[in-house]
Amino acid sequence: MSAEAPPAExxxxxxxxxxxxxxxxxxxxxxxxxxVGAVAVFVFFSAVAxxxxxxxxxxxxxxxxxxxxxxxVPVALLMIGGEFDLSTGVLVTSSALISSMFSYQMxxxxxxxVGVSLLATLAIGFFNGYLLVRTNLPSFIITLGTFLILQxxxxxxxxxxSDTVSTKSIADMEGFSSAHKVFASxxxxxxxxxxxxxxxxxxxxxxxxxxxxxxxxxxxxFAVGGAKEAARAVGxxxxxxxxxxYLGVALAAWISGQHLLFNYDVVQxxxxxxxxxxxxxxxxxxxxxxxxxxxxxxxxxxxxxIFGMTxxxxxxxxxxxxxxxxxxxxxxxxxxxxxWWVRKRAEESK
Numbered sequence: 389m390s391a392e393a394p395p396a397e398x399x400x401x402x403x404x405x406x407x408x409x410x411x412x413x414x415x416x417x418x419x420x421x422x423x424v425g426a427v428a429v430f431v432f433f434s435a436v437a438x439x440x441x442x443x444x445x446x447x448x449x450x451x452x453x454x455x456x457x458x459x460x461v462p463v464a465l466l467m468i469g470g471e472f473d474l475s476t477g478v479l480v481t482s483s484a485l486i487s488s489m490f491s492y493q494m495x496x497x498x499x500x501x502v503g504v505s506l507l508a509t510l511a512i513g514f515f516n517g518y519l520l521v522r523t524n525l526p527s528f529i530i531t532l533g534t535f536l537i538l539q540x541x542x543x544x545x546x547x548x549x550s551d552t553v554s555t556k557s558i559a560d561m562e563g564f565s566s567a568h569k570v571f572a573s574x575x576x577x578x579x580x581x582x583x584x585x586x587x588x589x590x591x592x593x594x595x596x597x598x599x600x601x602x603x604x605x606x607x608x609x610f611a612v613g614g615a616k617e618a619a620r621a622v623g624x625x626x627x628x629x630x631x632x633x634y635l636g637v638a639l640a641a642w643i644s645g646q647h648l649l650f651n652y653d654v655v656q657x658x659x660x661x662x663x664x665x666x667x668x669x670x671x672x673x674x675x676x677x678x679x680x681x682x683x684x685x686x687x688x689x690x691x692x693x694i695f696g697m698t699x700x701x702x703x704x705x706x707x708x709x710x711x712x713x714x715x716x717x718x719x720x721x722x723x724x725x726x727x728w729w730v731r732k733r734a735e736e737s738k
Contacts, residue, residue, distance in 0.1 A: 418675030419687030421726035425673065425719055426694050433701030440704045443580045450582065453696030454589040457689050458644050459663075460670035461592045462636040464688030465600070467671050469633045470613035470680025471527040473516065475534040476641060477663030482538050483509045483645025484655040485546060488555040498563040506642050512538070513638025517631035539661060546657035559653040571643070572651035585647055589689070592640065596685035609633065614681025669716065670695055673723040694719055 433440045459476055466473055486508050491501030512534065519530050546553060558564055574581045600606040608629045611619035620626050649655055672678065673694055674687030698715045702708075 418682055418684045418727065419690055420675070421723050421729075422674045422687045422690035422694065424726060425723045426690050426697070429694055429697045429701070429719070433697060433705065437701060437704035437706075440701055443578075445700065445704060447580045447582055449693075449696045449700045450586050451696075452699050453693045454583065454585040455644070455647075456663075456666055456670055456695050457589045457692030458585060458592060458647075459637075459640050459667045460674070460688040460692045461589070461596050461685050462633070462640040463667040464671035464674060464676050464683055464685055465596055465609060466633045466637055467668070467676040467678070468600070468613045468680060468683045469609045469630060470616065471520065471630060471633065472531060472668070473634065473637050474528065474531040474664050475512075475516065475538055476637060476667055477660040477665075478535055478538040478542060479509065479512060479638065479641040479660075480644040480648060480663065481542055481655065481657065481660035482512070483642045484649040485542055485555060485645075485657060487646060488558055488649050488655050489545070489549055491558055491561060492556050493549065495561075498558055498561050498567050501558075502567060502646060505645065509638045509642040509645070510635055513634040513636075513641075514631060517634030520634070521627040521630055535664070542657040542660075553657050555655045555657075557653050558649075564650070564653070567646070568650045571646040571649075588643055588647075589692075593685055593689045600685060605629070605632070610681055612680075666695065669720055673720055675723075675727050691723070694723075 439445050459480070463473065463476060483505050487498070487501040487505035489501075490496070490504045491498045494500070516527075516531055516534055519525070520527055523530075543553065546555065550556060570584070572584065574583045575587075576582075600609065608619070608624050608626075611624050612626050612629050616626055648659070670691035671683065671688045672691070674683065674689065674691035676683030676688065695716065698719065699712060702712050702715065
């Protein structure tokens with residue numbers, strides 16, 4: 389009796405666009421639930437807050453969305469690949485602290501600190517991925533350990549070097565102006581000011597979507613998240629794929645960290661704690677499954693946009709900030725239930 393042949397690599401990547409009629413293709417998209425939720429949130433706050441529809445308000449919503457979305461997009465790819473990273477929030481702060489303190493202490497051009505920060509942040513991402521594939525320990529445990537290590541280092545080294553919980557200002561150092569233009573400037577389009585983080589966010593969405601839907605690496609990401617052992621059996625480089633995903637998260641953390649530094653020119657060492665949950669929430673609202681193998685970068689971006697609309701919509705409606713967590717939790721549950729229904733309908737239509 390001959391052994392059954394392993395599935396082909398293309399068969400392991402089922403979340404690719406569904407062929408058939410337009411309604412069937414739409415139902416098969418993981419971001420459908422997030423788009424429906426985003427429309428509902430937009431209509432709701434447009435009705436209860438007149439200021440919400442102003443162009444200046446929209447630019448503020450976009451900025452709030454981009455600060456979450458820059459991280460939510462690579463976190464979504466990591467979740468599609470079947471893994472988590474609980475260190476992302478403090479990693480953003482670590483990236484900013486390394487840049488600031490290296491530049492200040494070495495009295496170097498700030499771009500030197502930016503480069504050192506990039507190497508250090510990528511090294512932390514590589515450490516997470518390498519330890520994961522070498523030990524097969526749950527990513528929850530590994531990145532929780534990294535989270536605690538980075539949180540302690542952020543506070544400990546900042547107090548040791550600066551004698552306070554914040555860094556010294558680097559606004560008067562050489563290279564600050566050019567770095568500010570790259571990471572924290574804004575563009576004026578008509579009467580609207582658009583923060584450069586929005587452009588970074590859009591660029592990451594485009595890159596991540598291209599990787600997922602147009603490259604072999606996208607097949608690998610879906611495969612290792614949906615069926616790791618089957619993927620390994622047909623030659624998918626599981627270890628390399630997972631390490632690459634953690635490096636992608638680290639790169640986005642570096643971009644966010646540099647924005648944090650050059651937007652305020654000082655960094656509070658205790659910042660970032662809890663933000664990792666916001667990135668995961670945005671990805672889940674966007675259609676990513678906690679079990680891996682399903683999701684999209686566009687969905688995570690829409691999830692971040694929902695976060696931005698809710699965050700600023702509550703302010704424009706002049707409600708208490710305490711309502712923000714209520715709306716965020718409600719959107720998480722509603723979007724998850726809608727995504728579950730969409731996925732069930734898509735499976736039944738096959």
